[in-house]
Amino acid sequence: MADPSSYRPRPGEIPDSPGVYKFRDEHRRVIYVGKAKSLRQRLANYFQDLAGLHPRTRTMVTTAASVEWTVVSTEVEALQLEYSWIKEYDPRFNVKYRDDKSYPYLAVTMNEEYPRVQVMRGHKKKGVRYFGPYGHAWAIRDTVDLLLRVFPVRTCSAGVFKNAARTGRPCLLGYIGKCSAPCVGRVSEEEHRELAEEFSDFMAGRTGTYIRRLEQRMTEAAEEMEYERAARLRDDIEALRKAMEKSAVVLADATDADLIAVAEDELEAAVQIFHVRGGRVRGQRGWVTDKVEDVTTAALVEHALQQLYGEETGDSVPKEVLVPALPDPVEPVQQWLTDRRGSNVSLRIPQRGDKKSLMETVARNAQQSLILHKTKRASDLTTRSRALEEISEALDLDSAPLRIECYDISHLQGDDVVASMVVFEDGLSRKSEYRRFQIKGFEGQDDVRSMHEVITRRFRRYLAEKEKTGEWVDGDELSDLKDDEGRPKRFAYPPQLVVVDGGQPQVAAAKKALDELGIDDIAVCGLAKRLEEVWLPDEDDPVVLPRTSEGLYLLQRVRDEAHRFAITYQRAKRAKRFRASPLDDVPGLGETRKQALIKHFGSVKKLRSATIDQICEVPGIGRKTAETIVVALAQAAPAAPAVNTATGEIMDDMEDGTPETTAGAPGEPVPAGAPDERRGQET
Numbered sequence: 001m002a003d004p005s006s007y008r009p010r011p012g013e014i015p016d017s018p019g020v021y022k023f024r025d026e027h028r029r030v031i032y033v034g035k036a037k038s039l040r041q042r043l044a045n046y047f048q049d050l051a052g053l054h055p056r057t058r059t060m061v062t063t064a065a066s067v068e069w070t071v072v073s074t075e076v077e078a079l080q081l082e083y084s085w086i087k088e089y090d091p092r093f094n095v096k097y098r099d100d101k102s103y104p105y106l107a108v109t110m111n112e113e114y115p116r117v118q119v120m121r122g123h124k125k126k127g128v129r130y131f132g133p134y135g136h137a138w139a140i141r142d143t144v145d146l147l148l149r150v151f152p153v154r155t156c157s158a159g160v161f162k163n164a165a166r167t168g169r170p171c172l173l174g175y176i177g178k179c180s181a182p183c184v185g186r187v188s189e190e191e192h193r194e195l196a197e198e199f200s201d202f203m204a205g206r207t208g209t210y211i212r213r214l215e216q217r218m219t220e221a222a223e224e225m226e227y228e229r230a231a232r233l234r235d236d237i238e239a240l241r242k243a244m245e246k247s248a249v250v251l252a253d254a255t256d257a258d259l260i261a262v263a264e265d266e267l268e269a270a271v272q273i274f275h276v277r278g279g280r281v282r283g284q285r286g287w288v289t290d291k292v293e294d295v296t297t298a299a300l301v302e303h304a305l306q307q308l309y310g311e312e313t314g315d316s317v318p319k320e321v322l323v324p325a326l327p328d329p330v331e332p333v334q335q336w337l338t339d340r341r342g343s344n345v346s347l348r349i350p351q352r353g354d355k356k357s358l359m360e361t362v363a364r365n366a367q368q369s370l371i372l373h374k375t376k377r378a379s380d381l382t383t384r385s386r387a388l389e390e391i392s393e394a395l396d397l398d399s400a401p402l403r404i405e406c407y408d409i410s411h412l413q414g415d416d417v418v419a420s421m422v423v424f425e426d427g428l429s430r431k432s433e434y435r436r437f438q439i440k441g442f443e444g445q446d447d448v449r450s451m452h453e454v455i456t457r458r459f460r461r462y463l464a465e466k467e468k469t470g471e472w473v474d475g476d477e478l479s480d481l482k483d484d485e486g487r488p489k490r491f492a493y494p495p496q497l498v499v500v501d502g503g504q505p506q507v508a509a510a511k512k513a514l515d516e517l518g519i520d521d522i523a524v525c526g527l528a529k530r531l532e533e534v535w536l537p538d539e540d541d542p543v544v545l546p547r548t549s550e551g552l553y554l555l556q557r558v559r560d561e562a563h564r565f566a567i568t569y570q571r572a573k574r575a576k577r578f579r580a581s582p583l584d585d586v587p588g589l590g591e592t593r594k595q596a597l598i599k600h601f602g603s604v605k606k607l608r609s610a611t612i613d614q615i616c617e618v619p620g621i622g623r624k625t626a627e628t629i630v631v632a633l634a635q636a637a638p639a640a641p642a643v644n645t646a647t648g649e650i651m652d653d654m655e656d657g658t659p660e661t662t663a664g665a666p667g668e669p670v671p672a673g674a675p676d677e678r679r680g681q682e683t
Contacts, residue, residue, distance in 0.1 A: 002063065002064065003062075004050070007065055014039050014069070018036065018037050018071070019039045019070055020072065020081045021042070022085065022089075023060060023067050023093075024065060024066045030089035031064060031091050032060050071365050108200050108203075110193075111128060113189060114189065115196035117155050118155065145178075147240070150214075164181075164184060210240070214237050218237065256318045256320065257355070258308070259355075260322070263367040268289065269288070269289055269300050270286065271288075271289070286366065317337055319344070321337065321348075322355055322359055324359070330347060383550055387549075387551045388426075391555065394543050395497070402425060403494075403495045405495040406559055406562040407421050408563050409454070416570055416574050417439035418436060418566060419437040420569060421436070421454070421458060422558065436565065496522065498514075499559060501563060503535050506526050507537055511524050529559070532545075582604055583597065583598075583632075586629055589629070592620070593620050593625075597621070607633065612627055
């Protein structure tokens with residue numbers, strides 16, 4: 001008997017979305033399939049105290065060895081997929097949810113003189129149009145009840161029909177308008193068959209045309225002041241829309257298609273495929289792959305097509321393949337698929353309608369698959385330990401780098417230069433230790449000089465903390481790492497490894513900064529994005545880690561997180577600068593003249609120091625306007641810079657109190673007019 005806690009998903013892994021789930025035993029056989037409006041809530045019920053479970057459920061969860069799920073967009077899709085899997089796997093623990101017959105269909109008996117709408121089970125009959133299957137017969141009856149007011153097709157049995165024809169009196173449905181009463185001759189055989197055809201077309205998915213026709217008739221009735229008829233048509237349209245929600249199929253017209261979606265980041269890609277046959281999802285598969293090269297989404301799609309259909313022929317290759325991006329060029333791939341099938345195959349991107357909606361569902365599954373893969377890989381203790389050991393061996397470190405700090409520079413053509421510092425401890429991100437920096441000592445696109453400044457400022461603070469404690473901080477003297485309120489000092493912990501985003505120049509700048517501060521026991525390396533090479537100081541050749549290396553994967557995650565944190569801050573600063581320009585308060589100064597001023601002087605700071613005569617040199621700026629600008633900028637001028645009361649020195653605007661999720665130590669001065677990153681916002 002298995003312990004359910006041994007395969008219970010970790011908190012946060014299960015999405016709070018509709019979907020279908022499968023329990024498998026130790027031999028990978030599917031033993032139970034279920035659907036849920038919320039996968040997270042439903043699956044949580046299986047992993048409670050065993051004593052609180054139903055005996056059959058308790059037997060199922062102790063027999064199972066794993067659980068997996070597929071996300072869908074609606075409960076209708078979940079119902080359809082649940083049925084498909086139950087029919088495919090015949091799980092032993094699903095017996096009690098079946099009615100010992102078969103799943104019901106909505107059938108229209110077009111083989112009869114007066115077609116009838118009814119629930120049918122069992123083998124399909126010739127001349128009968130089937131829609132479904134459905135999980136419950138009551139779902140069919142609810143749908144039919146909504147549609148009968150618009151399509152009053154016969155639903156009675158043969159005996160009731162004959163009795164009404166004999167007596168000349170219709171049944172109750174005929175009296176209330178939910179049957180056209182062909183039994184008493186209210187409509188002819190041809191008219192009733194036409195109603196049945198319209199009903200079938202609507203259930204097959206051709207809904208838009210009919211609803212638009214009703215809307216047009218409703219408008220015409222209102223214009224002719226036939227308000228009762230317009231109101232009835234309005235109610236008919238509402239009934240049809242409710243029925244569409246209840247009886248929607250995955251794809252209309254019994255479409256055969258494969259839908260392929262890709263979710264990716266800079267390191268990995270997840271591919272998900274839904275196989276749709278007869279308009280319903282009949283299967284699903286997917287995988288996660290490492291990006292061994294810089295490939296586009298189109299290239300990933302092409303690789304997926306090759307893997308899917310490389311050994312398939314005939315009907316195994318569907319008539320239609322829907323993808324998020326077309327291979328370039330697309331003609332050879334499409335011809336290859338056509339040759340394998342033996343007839344034309346359409347390879348395209350869905351643009352609208354049900355296919356686009358279903359593609360979005362497949363894409364959500366791909367994204368969920370990628371997130372789940374990363375969560376498992378990053379949270380696995382054995383994997384993290386192996387990654388740290390591989391980094392230690394590759395960089396020839398004395399021990400595994402339990403704390404890694406990574407730095408990245410971000411700017412827009414030399415403006416708004418910022419830097420980020422992210423921290424990973426034991427292979428996991430520690431967002432409370434994240435910091436961000438403003439680079440204000442110079443202007444221009446000089447990443448090397450910026451990196452030198454950031455490393456200098458960060459470790460100058462570290463040395464200041466060391467001086468206060470009187471000893472090097474090694475992580476054990478926790479009492480020496482607290483401020484007066486018991487919180488960790490912001491730069492008290494030293495890393496074992498500093499990673500910079502870049503190659504030899506950035507690594508040399510970081511190493512030079514550490515050498516100038518007299519720090520010689522912190523390793524430095526750089527990760528170049530183009531070829532994912534690891535650069536070390538004073539080395540002419542990079543260290544090349546295998547693409548499958550867990551150590552390289554960890555370094556990539558650290559580098560990408562630093563890049564994300566830096567560019568997010570840089571974009572926020574840029575957006576705020578454009579939103580809150582002091583020139584916005586100058587009356588009569590439009591966008592054209594504001595842009596001319598900034599272009600002429602280069603920045604608001606230089607404009608603020610300009611004289612009235614110098615401002616008048618800008619085309620379109622007269623003396624009166626220049627005087628108004630000078631007054632407005634003087635009123636909006638920042639206060640004097642903050643001063644360190646302990647040393648008497650002006651603070652260096654380090655912007656170092658910027659954890660992403662928690663506030664920094666209180667009471668530390670921040671330059672006026674500069675972003676206060678302890679709060680994550682500007683003051």
